[in-house]
Amino acid sequence: MRLYTIETGFFKLDGGAMFGVVPKSLWQRTNPADERNLCTWTNRLLLIEDGNQLILVDTAIGDKQDEKFFSHYFLHGDATLDGSLAKYGFHRDDITDVILTHLHFDHCGGAIKRDGERLLPAFKNARFWSNEKHWEWAINPNPREKASFLRDNILPIQESGQLHFIKDGEPFSPNIDIRYAYGHTESMMLPQICYQGKTILYMADLLPSVGHIPLPYVMGYDVRPLTTMEERQHYWQEIVDNEYILFLEHDPINACCTLQHTEKGVRLKETFRLEDMFG
Template structure:
């Protein structure tokens, strides 16, 4: 097995929304905001080369929406899925599987491309993986999340016949497990990878950045914030006890981190890149 970081650039979201009830005077120390109160976030993906499979986790925002849409999110940076794959000697047609942690636009927008008036999957030879609970939630969205579940990001996957559901309680493969979280959205999947004798947990939106490690630092985007706190407490204890490495999708600076117990509770231990894992 080989793991690769796929950088796809950055975007911006309101700092207050990203930190919920935490005051700006506190969160701006780790995630400084611009004049519009927007903080920069990465769209960092994970690529897994596993036997004859090439598995991509999430697909970032994509580029098919109009200027008005992207005007809200200030997408920037030179990196893209295609450029990052090319640096590794891969092409998007080499991707065999795409695991979508959840179907919010910043995680699945790149799964679908626009060719003229036609929307089609961005990875011609890939199977796209979600789960039935989350799919049903996303395709019948509640008013709170409706703006994040865009039909043009989702329905073409089903219409193409490339969409698959991971059965309840089943792992993706022998070395790639699937954990779940329900506070941010219904049945968000967290891939758990056994790699070089270590366990890497892909955090998706359970931990957006190292600035979100304290338990109350929960996003306003979470549909069940108290559930998120409970899940984080459970996961954080397990992460420390079993010395997991966390892969961070949105942290603008740090691709990976570990946690430790301190007098203030569980906090950051180390930050490093995927390539630093020996």
């Protein structure tokens, strides 16, 4: 097995929305905002080469939406999904499996591409993995999340015949388990990878950045914020006790981190790149 960090560029979101009830005077210490109160985030994906499988976790925003849509998110940076794959000698057609942690546009938009008037899978040889609870939640969205669940990102996956569901409690593969969280959205999946004697947990939106480690630093986007705090308290204890490595999807600077107990509760221990930890 080998792991690769796939950088796809940066985007911006409102700082207040990203930190919920936490005052700007506190969150701007770690995530400074621009004059429009927007903070910079990244879409950092994980590529897992495991035997004859090449597995991509999430697909970033993609490029098929219109100019009005992209004007809200200020995409920037030189990194691209295709460029990052090529850096390691891969092409998107090599991908055998795509695990979609959840179906918000910034996590699954790149799963589908526009070909003229048609919407087609961007990874033509891949199986796309979601779970039944989250799929039903996404295709029948509540008003709070409707703007994040875009039908053009979701329905073409099913129409292509490439959609598959992971069953709750079943491992994805011998080296990859699927954990769940329910506070951000229904049945968000967190891939947990056993790699070179270490456990790596892909955090998706349970921990967007190191600035979100204190328990009350919950995003305004979360549909069940109290559930998120309970989940994080449980996960943080497990993470510290077992020395997990956390892979951060949205942190603009830090790709991975570890946690530790302090007098103020669980806090950041170290940050590093995946490549620096494993070579």
